[in-house]
Amino acid sequence: xxxxxxxxxxxxxxxxxxxxxxxxxxxxxxxxxxxxxxxxxxxxxxxxxxxxxxxxxxxxxxxxxxxxxxxxxxxxxxxxxxxxxxxxxxxxxxxxxxxxxxxxxxxxxxxxxxxxxxxxxxxxxxxxxxxxxxxxxxxxxxxxxxxxxxxxxxxxxxxxxxxxxxxxxxxxxxxxxxxxxxxxxxxxxxxxxxxxxxxxxxxxxxxxxxxxxxxxxxxxxxxxxxxxxxxxxxxxxxxxxxxxxxxxxxxxxxxxxxxxxxxxxxxxxxxxxxxxxxxxxxxxxxxxxxxxxxxxxxxxxxxxxxxxxxxxxxxxxxxxxxxxxxxxxxxxxxxxxxxxxxxxxxxxxxxxxxxxxxxxxxxxxxxxxxxxxxxxxxxxxxxxxxxxxxxxxxxxxxxxxxxxxxxxxxxxxxxxxxxxxxxxxxxxxxxxxxxxxxxxxxxxxxxxxxxxxxxxxxxxxxxxxxxxxxxxxxxxxxxxxxxxxxxxxxx
Amino acid sequence: xxxxxxxxxxxxxxxxxxxxxxxxxxxxxxxxxxxxxxxxxxxxxxxxxxxxxxxxxxxxxxxxxxxxxxxxxxxxxxxxxxxxxxxxxxxxxxxxxxxxxxxxxxxxxxxxxxxxxxxxxxxxxxxxxxxxxxxxxxxxxxxxxxxxxxxxxxxxxxxxxxxxxxxxxxxxxxxxxxxxxxxxxxxxxxxxxxxxxxxxxxxxxxxxxxxxxxxxxxxxxxxxxxxxxxxxxxxxxxxxxxxxxxxxxxxxxxxxxxxxxxxxxxxxxxxxxxxxxxxxxxxxxxxxxxxxxxxxxxxxxxxxxxxxxxxxxxxxxx
Numbered sequence: 001x002x003x004x005x006x007x008x009x010x011x012x013x014x015x016x017x018x019x020x021x022x023x024x025x026x027x028x029x030x031x032x033x034x035x036x037x038x039x040x041x042x043x044x045x046x047x048x049x050x051x052x053x054x055x056x057x058x059x060x061x062x063x064x065x066x067x068x069x070x071x072x073x074x075x076x077x078x079x080x081x082x083x084x085x086x087x088x089x090x091x092x093x094x095x096x097x098x099x100x101x102x103x104x105x106x107x108x109x110x111x112x113x114x115x116x117x118x119x120x121x122x123x124x125x126x127x128x129x130x131x132x133x134x135x136x137x138x139x140x141x142x143x144x145x146x147x148x149x150x151x152x153x154x155x156x157x158x159x160x161x162x163x164x165x166x167x168x169x170x171x172x173x174x175x176x177x178x179x180x181x182x183x184x185x186x187x188x189x190x191x192x193x194x195x196x197x198x199x200x201x202x203x204x205x206x207x208x209x210x211x212x213x214x215x216x217x218x219x220x221x222x223x224x225x226x227x228x229x230x231x232x233x234x235x236x237x238x239x240x241x242x243x244x245x246x247x248x249x250x251x252x253x254x255x256x257x258x259x260x261x262x263x264x265x266x267x268x269x270x271x272x273x274x275x276x277x278x279x280x281x282x283x284x285x286x287x288x289x290x291x292x293x294x295x296x297x298x299x300x301x302x303x304x305x306x307x308x309x310x311x312x313x314x315x316x317x318x319x320x321x322x323x324x325x326x327x328x329x330x331x332x333x334x335x336x337x338x339x340x341x342x343x344x345x346x347x348x349x350x351x352x353x354x355x356x357x358x359x360x361x362x363x364x365x366x367x368x369x370x371x372x373x374x375x376x377x378x379x380x381x382x383x384x385x386x387x388x389x390x391x392x393x394x395x396x397x398x399x400x401x402x403x404x405x406x407x408x409x410x411x412x413x414x415x416x417x418x419x420x421x422x423x424x425x426x427x428x429x430x431x432x433x434x435x436x437x438x439x440x441x442x443x444x445x446x447x448x449x450x451x452x453x454x455x456x457x458x459x460x461x462x463x464x465x466x467x468x469x470x471x472x473x474x475x476x477x478x479x480x481x482x483x484x485x486x487x488x489x490x491x
Numbered sequence: 492x493x494x495x496x497x498x499x500x501x502x503x504x505x506x507x508x509x510x511x512x513x514x515x516x517x518x519x520x521x522x523x524x525x526x527x528x529x530x531x532x533x534x535x536x537x538x539x540x541x542x543x544x545x546x547x548x549x550x551x552x553x554x555x556x557x558x559x560x561x562x563x564x565x566x567x568x569x570x571x572x573x574x575x576x577x578x579x580x581x582x583x584x585x586x587x588x589x590x591x592x593x594x595x596x597x598x599x600x601x602x603x604x605x606x607x608x609x610x611x612x613x614x615x616x617x618x619x620x621x622x623x624x625x626x627x628x629x630x631x632x633x634x635x636x637x638x639x640x641x642x643x644x645x646x647x648x649x650x651x652x653x654x655x656x657x658x659x660x661x662x663x664x665x666x667x668x669x670x671x672x673x674x675x676x677x678x679x680x681x682x683x684x685x686x687x688x689x690x691x692x693x694x695x696x697x698x699x700x701x702x703x704x705x706x707x708x709x710x711x712x713x714x715x716x717x718x719x720x721x722x723x724x725x726x727x728x729x730x731x732x733x734x735x736x737x738x739x740x741x742x743x744x745x746x747x748x749x750x751x752x753x754x755x756x757x758x759x760x761x762x763x764x765x766x767x768x769x770x771x772x773x774x775x776x777x778x779x780x781x782x783x784x785x786x787x788x789x790x791x792x793x794x795x796x797x798x799x800x801x802x803x804x805x806x807x808x809x
Contacts, residue, residue, distance in 0.1 A: 253692040253779035259527035
């Protein structure tokens with residue numbers, strides 16, 4: 001009997017929707033870890049709860065499933081021992097829940113920096129960075145406080161002259177305890193917390209959270225709300241990608257691109273403010289629908305916006321493509337090996353630029369995307385240039401989606417009142433960075449446990465790999481092309 | 492002309508470069524902002540920044556030695572003296588006898604040397620990175636500068652800028668290939684020496700990509716004001732040097748009267764504005780190079796300087 005058969009033969013936990021959650025024993029857990037390592041499945045997330053750990057898996061043939069393992073004696077067999085992408089998840093579980101991953105390759109704390117008012121903090125003394133030994137090697141510590149207005153994170157470079165031998169990240173500086181705040185919170189408050197996990201992906205997070213709650217409580221969302229949510233999600237994607245394209249070029253000191261892209265992004269944000277009442281559309285998506293219907297002249301405003309971007313954006317793409325000095329910086333810089341991208345199962349532009357074609361809108365389709373035609377661009381090069389091109393193509397696709405939504409937007413009400421039920425829900429929504437996973441357990445209208453997994457969890461480690469062999473001075477460019485979330489990761 | 496008069500002109504020229512330095516930087520920033528369709532800070536902002544910095548507390552790293560505190564003044568002094576040797580609106584500079592273009596190169600070289608020392612003195616990794624990158628560029632930029640100086644000296648028969656400028660004004664110059672090569676070389680050296688795009692980005696906040704800025708990252712308060720002013724002076728110096736050698740039009744000849752001096756001053760400021768606008772335009776249209784690509788770029792200046800010198804030996808007319 002194969003591991004897939006053995007796992008699927010187990011009875012699903014009642015009340016877990018829409019994908020099954022199965023309680024497994026240590027043997028099946030280990031076998032699942034081995035199947036991750038063999039590349040048969042992709043790791044979607046790994047998180048703890050009182051008494052057990054959960055692992056979300058993506059199987060190409062049978063879709064998503066969750067495996068749960070009771071932590072007898074406060075430990076569980078380490079997945080990272082065979083499948084390195086799980087390492088940081090396990091370190092976080094240990095910090096947050098106290099379960100020991102048995103046989104884990106890396107036992108250092110991750111989110112715990114020894115500053116929590118805890119009776120026994122795990123992090124004591126200086127953080128032991130991984131050693132790099134060799135003649136002429138020197139270390140460059142960067143951060144956690146940076147010169148620009150960016151989030152905090154520490155980067156420890158070991159360099160040989162200018163060439164990076166090893167980069168090690170240390171994150172967790174913006175840990176706000178979102179998941180702990182969510183436990184016991186009523187739905188309205190939990191929704192607000194979810195919307196603030198990562199400000200630039202607020203729509204995607206709200207959407208993922210709302211869809212998880214709707215799955216748990218089996219709420220039927222009004223058709224118009226479903227479409228308007230997709231509209232918001234695509235506007236958010238367009239705004240963020242435009243900002244990113246400009247910012248990456250600006251890190252190569254090509255400020256012209258940033259100026260033009262920022263102007264376009266600003267136009268998107270202003271249109272959002274007019275149509276949805278908030279520039280970033282924060283708290284616009286609620287469990288059961290959306291907070292308010294769009295303003296009356298929205299269709300006209302958004303059509304004009306799309307038309308304007310469609311005339312101006314191609315000229316910017318041409319500018320990018322024709323500036324040799326810029327191409328010289330982006331092409332072949334920070335190459336991420338497609339095999340690594342596949343192994344980590346990383347989504348978004350990072351994965352797609354390295355040949356991993358995964359798009360939650362297409363592969364785990366949720367309404368209304370099943371009714372639209374769009375493409376998920378994929379490139380194999382894996383360098384900064386490829387990550388820019390993926391963004392460019394996604395902007396084009398999103399503009400097409402916005403037009404399709406505007407053309408067929410159904411009428412009706414936009415919010416169904418959620419009832420005070422109980423249940424478990426899992427949702428995966430495609431944010432601009434990649435797939436956001438939200439798992440929620442509801443009990444009598446309030447959240448019992450909620451886990452939010454940012455796409456950056458699976459992208460941050462790859463940045464370490466992508467920079468290897470590049471020069472120190474190219475790191476900001478690579479980092480910006482990844483544009484991982486600090487707050488989404490640190491929670 | 493009396494001794495007093497020429498001394499007065501020399502002092503006025505020294506003060507003009509000092510006072511015009513922040514203005515040129517402010518102007519370049521303004522033009523760049525306008526090219527990016529931004530409003531940009533006021534042209535006088537660099538003056539305000541300098542005043543603000545002098546009023547601020549100077550935070551000095553615990554590991555810094557006395558060298559760290561002295562160097563900003565040393566760098567400023569060396570740069571200002573070097574700037575005093577470059578004719579701005581009049582060619583007959585009184586201090587010219589004391590030092591020539593080789594001395595200017597040496598003064599700027601020693602200023603850089605001290606700045607690199609200061610970068611390493613505090614012992615932070617960014618200072619070390621900045622110093623090492625700066626010296627890597629300098630190893631190519633300085634010989635390139637010297638080759639250009641030799642070319643000019645072979646043509647004008649002197650290494651003193653006042654004499655070179657006076658010669659350039661005379662009809663004996665003619666059109667020469669070697670001069671063209673030297674000009675392109677000098678512009679490249681100027682871009683590299685002033686830490687402009689594509690060699691360095693003066694506006695970046697990314698510590699890891701900095702060259703000049705990384706070296707002076709630990710400076711604050713009045714020390715930083717000195718260093719910023721030195722950097723602004725250096726930009727004026729290079730612009731003045733390129734202007735007085737290659738576009739000497741309007742430059743008042745030695746012993747000129749007040750009218751010619753006025754014309755010279757007007758021409759000088761026009762040249763500064765023109766160079767500032769060109770620099771802004773150039774910086775807007777290219778991206779920064781990879782650190783290891785920059786030596787190739789500066790190496791072109793070295794090759795051009797070498798070629799120009801060689802051409803002079805091949806033919807007197809070239």
